[in-house]
Amino acid sequence: MKISIGCDHIVTDEKNNLVAYLEGKGHEVIDNGTYDKERTHYPIYGKKTAEKVTSGEADLGIVVCGTGVGISVSSNKVNGIRSALVGDVETARYAKEVLNANVIGMGGRIVGEGLRENIIDVFLESEYQQSEENDKMIERIDALVANEEAKNDDHYFDEFLEKWDNGGYPDK
Amino acid sequence: MKISIGCDHIVTDEKNNLVAYLEGKGHEVIDNGTYDKERTHYPIYGKKTAEKVTSGEADLGIVVCGTGVGISVSSNKVNGIRSALVGDVETARYAKEVLNANVIGMGGRIVGEGLRENIIDVFLESEYQQSEENDKMIERIDALVANEEAKNDDHYFDEFLEKWDNGGYPDK
Amino acid sequence: MKIAIGSDSKGFELKQQIKELLDRLGHEVLDQTPEANLDFFDATTKVVSVIQKEQADRGIIIDEYGAGPFMVANKHQGIICANVFDEHSAKMTIGHNNTSVIAIGAGIVGPKLAEKIVEAYLDAAYDGGRHQIRVDMLNKMC
């Protein structure tokens, strides 16, 4: 399978380990970064990772940050993405089988590596169980449209990055 | 506080990170090993870590292996030890407050580092809530006596280690 | 605090228990789903709408897994929703993500853990500072 993956600077090592794990299982991985531990912002990577899925370049996406919340929220705000933030195997299975989730998110500081790998295995192996009821729910979720103009615009966040560079955000 | 800690070879890095975390918080840590990634056997380290607690050398113990099960079971089989295998903060709190647990065990491949640290913080900070009911339950648990002769005997497992060295266990 | 709460049929029992907890903690509870027969989509939409109108401070949605409400809530403008299954994340996600809604899966999270998650979620405050750039980014996305 083609897997799009992304993370923030808190869990770069964990993401790199997952890339190696996935490649070891024969998957092709698009690594959207971040690639080092320099402070950056999870929505950049959540959005990039998700857009590789909606564009068809990847089959599924995986996003990881400290708790998993921020980066999976940002992935879910991309049109056409149904992202599942999980900490256990069964929720991953459900999200794929019933909601046909196309991105899975986890907390690299919450879920241990063995469990993360098992969750990903189950997510990739599980198949959407098509039914009228499931199809209809997915249609309803997909009809909740976010900003279409955001998609594939690499400068979408520039205003905030400029403000950041200019000291507009107090650096706690 | 004085903390006794132990792990098997699957999670040596995770244990080392916990030692640094605890020392950074001002605790004194007795590191019972294992110290490298050479294949070894969790009961050796679960027993050693627990015995530092029952001897009074340490106030509390922390044990980690892949799932946490093996090493926490071995710590609990030491007389006077009440070990809690946990994956969440609230069970750690309960185990200390109600059962006066003196060892906590976690799966280094199950629980992420941030959650592990938070669980340990809560375990160390929580205080036993003395009551007649709690005292009585603890007495009943402590009355379930294991082999007393095992304690502080560094050669207790020699028969198995010899068998291991002689190829008596098929190496899967 | 004013807390908007809602559930689908599978989260109804846990929602009733969490309402009692919120009462005991002195919060004002705005139950958006007194009926027990909704699906998670409608339950989520009702809670989110109250948060968007700023009629409540925080929202809680309960169904079987939390995954569905997470998908639905986060498609709404200005909503940052976390699917929470541990107490540590409940605290962290307020501090770092300024999460306005949490989802809890009653099939995954036991009732005692659910209570501790809700307590940690309501005790914590947003850290602001450097975290605001990420929240601004999320809020621009939708």
Next chain:
Amino acid sequence: MKIAIGSDSKGFELKQQIKELLDRLGHEVLDQTPEANLDFFDATTKVVSVIQKEQADRGIIIDEYGAGPFMVANKHQGIICANVFDEHSAKMTIGHNNTSVIAIGAGIVGPKLAEKIVEAYLDAAYDGGRHQIRVDMLNKMC
């Protein structure tokens, strides 16, 4: 398989649900605590005793946290008990630890997750091999 099951009062409801699951899966259920008013110590002792006598293949004990049954069960000769809160550990601990009893905390683990834990636990088999030296060590300790 023959499964010995027991619970204290706080685990009673989940135990009833797990019994139904075991029935559906075709296992023989030996309920050691038909009464709902036991504490976890007595419930654990009853299940452990059946396992020690080899009258059942595996045991399941349910209370609010799983921590108490873990402490009690593992003080018994030949018993290796895991407190299980995730499906992956349920599978791994059979494979590596030859776990004969699991504890589940009904206050921490939701009912759907509990079912998946039990299924994974009963589907898995002990790996033996190098793992046996560790199991031998545990069994010597008590």
